[in-house]
Amino acid sequence: MAFIEMQEVGYTYKEGEEPPVTALKNIDLEVEQGEMIAIIGPNGSGKSTLAKLFNGLFQPTTGRVTIGGLDTSNQDKIWEIRQQVGMVFQNPDNQLIATMVEEEVAFGPENLGLPPAAIRARVEEALQMVGLDEFRQAAPHHLSGGQKQRVAIAGIFAMRPDCIVFDEPTAMLDPMGRKEVMATIQKLRSEGKTIIYITHFMEEVVDCDRVIILQEGEKILEGTPQEAFQARDLIKNADLELPEVPYLVYRLREAGLQLPPNILTPESLVDKLCLLN
Ligand SMILES: Nc1ncnc2c1ncn2[C@@H]1O[C@H](COP(=O)(O)OP(=O)(O)OP(=O)(O)O)[C@@H](O)[C@H]1O
Numbered sequence: 358m359a360f361i362e363m364q365e366v367g368y369t370y371k372e373g374e375e376p377p378v379t380a381l382k383n384i385d386l387e388v389e390q391g392e393m394i395a396i397i398g399p400n401g402s403g404k405s406t407l408a409k410l411f412n413g414l415f416q417p418t419t420g421r422v423t424i425g426g427l428d429t430s431n432q433d434k435i436w437e438i439r440q441q442v443g444m445v446f447q448n449p450d451n452q453l454i455a456t457m458v459e460e461e462v463a464f465g466p467e468n469l470g471l472p473p474a475a476i477r478a479r480v481e482e483a484l485q486m487v488g489l490d491e492f493r494q495a496a497p498h499h500l501s502g503g504q505k506q507r508v509a510i511a512g513i514f515a516m517r518p519d520c521i522v523f524d525e526p527t528a529m530l531d532p533m534g535r536k537e538v539m540a541t542i543q544k545l546r547s548e549g550k551t552i553i554y555i556t557h558f559m560e561e562v563v564d565c566d567r568v569i570i571l572q573e574g575e576k577i578l579e580g581t582p583q584e585a586f587q588a589r590d591l592i593k594n595a596d597l598e599l600p601e602v603p604y605l606v607y608r609l610r611e612a613g614l615q616l617p618p619n620i621l622t623p624e625s626l627v628d629k630l631c632l633l634n
Pocket residue numbers: 370372378379380398399400401402403404405406407
């Protein structure tokens with residue numbers, strides 16, 4: 358059994374007098390421990406709804422979600438499930454509440470009921486992990502967007518989840534902050550964490566193990582980044598844009614250059630172009 362399994366999952370919002378909105382339809386998905394999966398899709402395609410199904414924040418309207426073999430609809434296990442899967446959202450300001458960085462990171466371990474020495478050790482470890490140990494006494498609102506997002510990540514890391522779901526964590530950041538956060542996520546990945554990475558920046562998925570593309574609540578593609586980038590018509594129809602290098606390769610091939618289609622990085626494009634001479 359895979360670490361995360363979704364079987365024929367659907368989700369419909371039914372609120373008050375409003376007509377129901379079906380945000381997800383018929384989603385099958387398996388995620389193995391240690392994998393990094395990217396989920397991309399245009400606005401309103403169901404990404405954030407899917408994110409909330411990964412840790413039982415939402416229950417599927419149809420189908421079944423299991424995390425580490427535990428069904429998320431099992432209310433007796435919900436605490437255990439939430440401990441296994443942490444979530445980082447788009448806006449760091451909405452996630453930070455403490456007046457000092459180390460207090461912020463300590464919230465999670467405190468809620469786990471750990472003794473003070475263990476809490477201190479976890480806070481220290483988490484701040485080192487995100488490269489903010491020198492900012493432990495800083496006020497979060499004085500930090501840059503990228504640093505704030507790293508504080509949020511440290512807070513989740515300190516609870517030692519197996520998996521972290523990131524819902525567009527770089528969308529509100531400048532290029533510098535975006536780089537810092539991406540580097541931190543790669544570090545989490547190298548430590549063996551399972552990563553679910555939601556984004557609408559196609560260039561951010563180049564390094565993922567697997568890409569899922571959502572459109573109008575349905576999974577329209579699942580494959581490696583290379584496979585995803587080669588599905589150009591599908592990407593265009595879904596209102597997404599190819600990253601620069603795959604787009605350039607696509608145009609060069611269209612113009613008649615004999616390049617392989619699966620080039621993702623500037624380095625390998627340069628290598629392949631030089632070989633043509
Ligand atoms: N609370 C809600 N009540 C009713 N409909 C909702 C609610 N939240 C989301 N939806 C609808 O569900 C669909 C999927 O929304 P969702 O937020 O999951 O998409 P998304 O891919 O995360 O979009 P974005 O790129 O804008 O973040 C959309 O049609 C949206 O309008």
